Amino acid sequence: MIRLAVIGYGERTSWMVKCFQQADPEVAVTAVIDPNETLVRSRLPEKDQASARFFKDVPTLFRQARPDAVLIGTRCHLHSPYAIQVALYPVALFLEKPIAISMKQATSLERAFARSKCRVVVSFPLRVTPLCVLGRERIEADFIGRPEHILAVNYVPYGTCYFDGGYRNYAITQGLFLQKATHDFDYMSYLMNSPITRVAAMALKGRVFGGKKKAGLSCSKCKESPTCLESPFNRSRNTSGGTTGDHPCVFGADIGTPEKGMNEDCSSALIEFASGAQGVYTQVFFSRRDAGTRGATISGYPGTLSFDWYTNQMKYVRHHRPFTDVTTVGAGMAHFGGDSELALDFVRLIKGTHSSRTPIETGLQSVYACLAAKESSETGRFVRVRQVGQVS
Ligand SMILES: NC(=O)c1ccc[n+]([C@@H]2O[C@H](COP(=O)([O-])OP(=O)(O)OC[C@H]3O[C@@H](n4cnc5c(N)ncnc54)[C@H](O)[C@@H]3O)[C@@H](O)[C@H]2O)c1
Numbered sequence: 107m108i109r110l111a112v113i114g115y116g117e118r119t120s121w122m123v124k125c126f127q128q129a130d131p132e133v134a135v136t137a138v139i140d141p142n143e144t145l146v147r148s149r150l151p152e153k154d155q156a157s158a159r160f161f162k163d164v165p166t167l168f169r170q171a172r173p174d175a176v177l178i179g180t181r182c183h184l185h186s187p188y189a190i191q192v193a194l195y196p197v198a199l200f201l202e203k204p205i206a207i208s209m210k211q212a213t214s215l216e217r218a219f220a221r222s223k224c225r226v227v228v229s230f231p232l233r234v235t236p237l238c239v240l241g242r243e244r245i246e247a248d249f250i251g252r253p254e255h256i257l258a259v260n261y262v263p264y265g266t267c268y269f270d271g272g273y274r275n276y277a278i279t280q281g282l283f284l285q286k287a288t289h290d291f292d293y294m295s296y297l298m299n300s301p302i303t304r305v306a307a308m309a310l311k312g313r314v315f316g317g318k319k320k321a322g323l324s325c326s327k328c329k330e331s332p333t334c335l336e337s338p339f340n341r342s343r344n345t346s347g348g349t350t351g352d353h354p355c356v357f358g359a360d361i362g363t364p365e366k367g368m369n370e371d372c373s374s375a376l377i378e379f380a381s382g383a384q385g386v387y388t389q390v391f392f393s394r395r396d397a398g399t400r401g402a403t404i405s406g407y408p409g410t411l412s413f414d415w416y417t418n419q420m421k422y423v424r425h426h427r428p429f430t431d432v433t434t435v436g437a438g439m440a441h442f443g444g445d446s447e448l449a450l451d452f453v454r455l456i457k458g459t460h461s462s463r464t465p466i467e468t469g470l471q472s473v474y475a476c477l478a479a480k481e482s483s484e485t486g487r488f489v490r491v492r493q494v495g496q497v498s
Contacts, residue, residue, distance in 0.1 A: 108456055111137035111173035113164070113188050114180025115146040118202060122177060122229070125449035126200075127151060133453065137161060137171035139188075164191040175456045178202055182285065183278045186211040189218070189226075196223035198456040200448075203229050204288045204476065205469035207280040209492075212473045216497045219466045227452045227462045228469035231444025232293045234451065237413050237420060237435050238444075241297055241404065244411055249422060251406035256377075256385035258294050260286065263398030265391030266336065266348035268369045269315040269356040276367040281309065283373060283476040283483070286389055290400075291377075291479075292464075292472040297404055300381035301471055306488045307479040309373035311364040314392045317357035326352040346394045375479045415442040467494045 110126065110133050112119055126133045135154040140146045143160050150158055161167040175198040178188045186206040192199050193215075205228060206212035219226070232238055245253055267273055268282060279285045295301050319328075331337040336357075338350045354360070362368030371392055377385040390397075401414035413420040418435040435443075454460035471494050478489040 108133045108175060108453070109136040109171065109173045110134060111139075111167055111171060111176045113139045113176065113178045113192075114184065114202075115140045115142075115149055116179055116181075118229075119177060119179030120149045122179065122200065122445065122449065123151060125445050126177075126452060128446070129449040130453040133175075137167050137173055139164070139167060164188065168195055173197060175200070175452070181272065181278050182207050182280070186215045189215055193218040193222040193224045197225075198452065199224050199226045200452050201226055201228050201466070201469065203469060204284045204473055205466070206473045207278075207284055209477055212470060212477065213497050215466075216470050216494065220497065225455050225462060226464075226466040226469070227448060227455055228464040228466065229448060230289055230292045230464045230468060230472075231448055232289045232415070232442070233296045233444070233468070234447040234463055235415065235442045235444040236447075237415060237418065237442060238293050238297065240420060240433070240435075241402070241411055241413055242299075244422065245297060245299070245404065250404060250409040250411055252383075253298050253381075253404050253406050254383050256294055256298055256383070256402055256404045258290050258385065258387045258402040260290055260387075260389040260400045261393040261397050262286065262389065262391050262400075263347050263394050263396075265393065266315075266356055268391055269361055270336070270349065270353040274354065274361050274369065276362045276369060279369060281367075281373075281480055282369050282389065282391065283307070283309070283375075283479040284473065285369075287373070287375070287387060287479065288469075288472045288476050290387055290389070291475040292468055294377070294385060294387065294402065295379070295471065295475075296468075297402065298379050298381060298383055298385070300379040300383065301493060302377050302475040302478075302491050303380045303493070304378040304488055304490055305375050305475060305478045305482050307373060307375040307482040309370035309480075309483040311368055311370045314371040315356045316359075316361040316363070316368050318359055319355045319357045321358060321360035323355040323358055324352050325355070328355065370483075373479075373483060375482070377475075418442070470494045 177200040179202045325337045342350045372390040374388040403412035410423045420433045422431045474492040478491040482489040
């Protein structure tokens with residue numbers, strides 16, 4: 107049996123536990139820290155419902171439950187404080203992203219792991235998707251020569267969740283570079299085989315979502331529901347995505363303001379890599395339906411590779427010969443196949459047969475790039491990205 111302790115047993119965690127058990131049926135949830143015991147009991151895998159024990163703190167959990175592995179899946183602001191405590195133990199840790207939401211959290215985390223025997227899989231499914239891995243293999247095989255430029259886009263067709271659910275709480279997310287771009291900056295660095303060193307960014311806030319509707323308003327209490335495009339009725343009728351249950355108003359004053367802090371409607375970054383290559387990243391959160399697209403275009407002098415996870419296709423254009431290839435990937439995989447790959451990585455890390463493809467350094471380097479993008483969008487200046495390894 108592999109004894110798994112879970113800290114924060116929410117929606118994401120419930121799904122990842124299923125993936126772990128699919129990767130290895132020996133995984134059993136034996137210990138949990140989560141204030142909502144009643145809800146978590148109903149979420150636990152059936153075979154673990156009677157045996158899983160609940161704890162109030164990390165030291166007691168380790169003393170009494172002696173886990174082989176830990177999964178941290180609380181909301182974003184608690185990832186780093188819990189991970190710092192788990193770093194004291196020689197276990198395998200699956201750590202949700204973003205692994206920190208401030209420079210103070212990130213540097214404390216880096217310090218805690220500098221001498222730790224705790225081995226980490228950071229929850230970056232995109233980097234390990236078959237499509238992204240194929241892209242990296244092709245770049246390594248010299249399909250496009252030296253990669254000089256990357257354009258990455260993320261038109262999120264489910265972006266309302268950052269304004270009508272728990273993620274609207276800016277104090278917890280600290281904006282959508284940290285919440286969303288952390289994945290994209292990570293896979294961009296992976297493809298370019300180089301860390302991001304400098305960023306200039308902009309974030310558009312309060313033009314689409316947010317507004318003056320009174321705090322605490324939800325659709326069921328709103329007289330504009332019949333005509334509002336975001337009401338459950340109209341989202342269902344228009345198949346425009348997002349929750350079709352009653353939800354907080356996406357135009358509410360309680361989302362925040364550009365001055366005091368709120369999630370952005372869209373944001374973009376100009377990026378420089380240590381290799382000297384450059385890139386652009388754009389994410390849009392009000393796009394809907396077939397506007398959804400996520401992927402990258404990477405170019406060198408001899409050729410261009412581009413792929414899109416939504417169409418599950420990769421195109422390879424030879425710049426100087428009259429051939430273009432299109433490769434299609436099998437569809438129907440959660441997170442485009444990344445979650446099952448991460449689960450396999452985690453189980454192998456627990457057993458000590460493989461090392462992690464997304465170790466703690468990848469999560470830290472991505473957070474440093476996101477924090478630089480956030481700072482640049484607030485100051486209007488280029489910002490140098492802190493590099494992992496500078497913490498004393
Ligand atoms: N890697 C990915 O692709 C991916 C996808 C979705 C979500 N996420 C991340 O997963 C995290 C969780 O998201 P979610 O949608 O599952 O949220 P959620 O609200 O469903 O889950 C959070 C859980 O943490 C628990 N919790 C609250 N306070 C706690 C505390 N002090 N100690 C322990 N547990 C506590 C809550 O009771 C809840 O069960 C987020 O940080 C999000 O960024 C990652």
